Amino acid sequence: MGLRIYALVLRHLYLYRRSVTRIGDIFFWPVMNLLVWGFVTDYLQRMALPQTVVFLIGGMIFWDLLYRSQQAITLSLSEEIWVRNIMNVFIAPVSILEIMIATCIVGVLKALAVMVVLGVLAYGLYAFNVLAMGWALVPFFSILLLFGWAVGMFTTGLALRFGHAAEALIWGIPFLIQPFSAVFYPVEVLPRWLQTVAYLMPSTYVFEGMRTVLQAGRLDLEILAIAVGMNGLYLIGGAAFFGWMLHRVREKGLLSRLYLE
Amino acid sequence: MADEWVIEVDGLTKRFGNVTAVEDLSFSIRRGEVFGLLGPNGAGKTTTIQLMLGLTTPTAGTIRVFGLDLQRHRRAILRRVNLAATYVSLPTNLTVWENLNVFARLYGIRKPRAKIEELMELLDLAHLAWRVTGTLSSGQITRLNLCKALLNDPEVLFLDEPTASLDPEVAARVRDILRQIQQTRGITMVFTSHNMREVELMCDRVLFLARGRAVAQGTPAEIQIRARARSLEDAFIVIARDGRLHDVAEVTEAD
Ligand SMILES: Nc1ncnc2c1ncn2[C@@H]1O[C@H](COP(=O)(O)OP(=O)(O)OP(=O)(O)O)[C@@H](O)[C@H]1O
Numbered sequence: 278m279g280l281r282i283y284a285l286v287l288r289h290l291y292l293y294r295r296s297v298t299r300i301g302d303i304f305f306w307p308v309m310n311l312l313v314w315g316f317v318t319d320y321l322q323r324m325a326l327p328q329t330v331v332f333l334i335g336g337m338i339f340w341d342l343l344y345r346s347q348q349a350i351t352l353s354l355s356e357e358i359w360v361r362n363i364m365n366v367f368i369a370p371v372s373i374l375e376i377m378i379a380t381c382i383v384g385v386l387k388a389l390a391v392m393v394v395l396g397v398l399a400y401g402l403y404a405f406n407v408l409a410m411g412w413a414l415v416p417f418f419s420i421l422l423l424f425g426w427a428v429g430m431f432t433t434g435l436a437l438r439f440g441h442a443a444e445a446l447i448w449g450i451p452f453l454i455q456p457f458s459a460v461f462y463p464v465e466v467l468p469r470w471l472q473t474v475a476y477l478m479p480s481t482y483v484f485e486g487m488r489t490v491l492q493a494g495r496l497d498l499e500i501l502a503i504a505v506g507m508n509g510l511y512l513i514g515g516a517a518f519f520g521w522m523l524h525r526v527r528e529k530g531l532l533s534r535l536y537l538e
Numbered sequence: 539m540a541d542e543w544v545i546e547v548d549g550l551t552k553r554f555g556n557v558t559a560v561e562d563l564s565f566s567i568r569r570g571e572v573f574g575l576l577g578p579n580g581a582g583k584t585t586t587i588q589l590m591l592g593l594t595t596p597t598a599g600t601i602r603v604f605g606l607d608l609q610r611h612r613r614a615i616l617r618r619v620n621l622a623a624t625y626v627s628l629p630t631n632l633t634v635w636e637n638l639n640v641f642a643r644l645y646g647i648r649k650p651r652a653k654i655e656e657l658m659e660l661l662d663l664a665h666l667a668w669r670v671t672g673t674l675s676s677g678q679i680t681r682l683n684l685c686k687a688l689l690n691d692p693e694v695l696f697l698d699e700p701t702a703s704l705d706p707e708v709a710a711r712v713r714d715i716l717r718q719i720q721q722t723r724g725i726t727m728v729f730t731s732h733n734m735r736e737v738e739l740m741c742d743r744v745l746f747l748a749r750g751r752a753v754a755q756g757t758p759a760e761i762q763i764r765a766r767a768r769s770l771e772d773a774f775i776v777i778a779r780d781g782r783l784h785d786v787a788e789v790t791e792a793d
């Protein structure tokens with residue numbers, strides 16, 4: 278099992294080892310986002326707004342983690358579809374679980390790399406220290422990654438079932454989550470009913486938690502436990518959806534025809 | 539056991555909505571045999587191969603490979619078979635060697651480097667090892683796909699139009715390689731092609747499909763005789779046009 282997972286990870290590492298543009302792809306958007314939000318923060322601070330605006334940078338970095346995690350898992354399977362390699366993978370004696378684990382490992386590697394680069398840049402350019410959050414980073418990081426995987430399995434299912442037609446959804450669905458996750462503002466600014474929606478997203482607890490930690494220097498573990506539990510449910514849901522889509526694809530005989538759509 | 543059946547298909551049916559791609563198909567393939575699936579475009583050849591690999595789920599019927607039920611033992615079976623087809627390709631942005639290395643490991647080959655080198659030699663790919671796959675010609679890609687398909691020393695090799703889009707010389711070379719592999723390793727091959735000369739050269743036995751149904755089965759020579767045709771190509775045309783094969787007995791009676 279380990280060997281097959283290694284083989285699948287290797288396949289993606291080869292891809293990045295060769296291609297400068299691919300590596301650029303990983304870092305380009307996150308760095309651009311950071312620059313924009315960083316300067317916005319700078320500007321707001323100069324207008325003598327409260328120092329809390331620095332949360333914008335933290336929000337941006339964490340949001341990116343969730344987004345990359347979702348994208349990584351979805352794109353690595355879509356990539357196989359686009360280059361018509363998907364059948365080679367599906368007739369190899371490899372299980373869906375192994376494919377998913379390999380994809381998640383690639384996702385973590387990419388997310389970690391982006392996180393480090395953004396962390397260093399944010400510190401250098403805007404004196405925002407991600408590490409100031411201390412150990413709280415670990416649960417934050419995990420919750421966002423896991424939620425990204427859950428959403429990613431959902432969008433991967435769509436990519437598998439609908440091919441190119443689902444591309445817009447692959448990129449778009451995370452942004453359905455963003456407004457309700459209180460990334461750049463506290464939940465309390467949302468209307469009452471949207472607050473309920475917000476607390477259904479594990480990511481919300483992270484962004485709220487991040488602000489609390491930066492402001493008060495303490496972390497409510499109980500609340501994070503809720504987020505972890507929710508994540509479990511979302512992961513099961515995402516996996517079930519993906520499994521269902523795969524079943525439909527096998528029924529419809531689409532594995533050999535995916536690239537046509 | 540005189541004949542060992544490696545593939546047994548019974549009552550296989552596949553419907554896509556209201557299109558019946560394969561209908562009530564039954565056949566068996568012996569170990570070491572080169573078995574041809576023939577028929578006009580849309581006859582159901584590719585669908586049958588997809589079903590035998592578990593890529594598509596059947597509407598009805600059973601498939602047994604190595605005596606094992608495909609639905610229940612899919613991964614154990616996949617370890618021992620492989621596929622090369624025009625509609626699958628290896629990632630174009632990896633080198634030849636990288637692609638083979640990934641799949642060698644995916645199949646859990648014990649000595650991946652030695653295996654890859656042996657096969658690259660056999661398929662005349664050694665000088666292309668560090669080329670990016672996307673820059674290869676279609677003949678080279680066909681050989682690479684074959685190379686990948688041989689990595690796990692498959693007992694059954696599915697070949698869906700392996701020589702389509704190749705020039706006659708390269709096609710002949712691919713056929714030579716396939717025959718050589720078949721003879722030295724005793725691999726069972728399931729083969730589709732629209733080139734009837736090639737089928738005559740390659741196949742021990744063929745199954746003719748028309749609109750998803752089996753219309754004739756036998757050696758290429760038998761089919762030709764039964765269709766009272768001058769060549770397998772003519773037999774193909776008769777069968778494709780009539781959608782069935784008039785049996786010799788039937789024909790003589792009418793005479
Ligand atoms: N996934 C699918 N969804 C709907 N119809 C399909 C699907 N796959 C195949 N078909 C239909 O089933 C029939 C058999 O197709 P198949 O690809 O098996 O034919 P084939 O014998 O391989 O033809 P060719 O010689 O052109 O490759 C065709 O009518 C085709 O349109």
Ligand SMILES: [Mg+2]
Binds near residue numbers: 583585698
């Ligand atoms: Mg076909």
